Amino acid sequence: LYKIMEKLNLIEKFEGQDFHTWQLQMQLHLIEKDLWDVVKSNSTPPTGGNELAKWNAKDQRALGTIGLGLSKAYLHHVDFTKSTKEIWESLNKLFGSEAEMAKTTLKQHLYGLKMEENSKMADHISKFRSLLNQLAGIKEHVKDDDAKAILLNSMPKSYSNI
Secondary structure, X not given: OXXXXXXXXXXXXXXXXXXXXXXXXHHHHHHHOOOHHHOXXXXXXXXXXXXXXXXXXXXXXXXXXXXXXXXXXXHHHOOOOOOHHHHHHHHHHHHOOOOHHHHHHHHHHHHHOXXXXXXXXXXXXXXXXXXXXXXXXXXXXXXXHHHHHHHHHOOOHHHOXX
């Protein structure tokens, strides 16, 4: 269990932002643990016997791995009575590229972004670009002119002469 937790610590828990990156990291982790075959979209469990028991055990390990990769605030989005494949698809519908909630949340973060007076410009630009990249990752592109206006609006008063 310690080794599993140690590996999971390399993957940041999903906390409602940057689902695409979290999903990719989790997929790679499941592949490394030889658990991805119970999650991928074209997977079907065996019909019975010892192979089905092995599949179910693998499914439970994958389910636990995904569950441990979610922050407490997002555990309620998961119905742990379902298969890992169903849970993966459900998370993708809620937060993935088609999710309106993800678009709205990212836009809210982008438009509400404010740089503190004593913050580093590089850190602020990094957050700003990350939000733009996340939006682009879900096919929600921000026009350059709009991005410039949002960035300028996010600056503190000390930058008002820009």
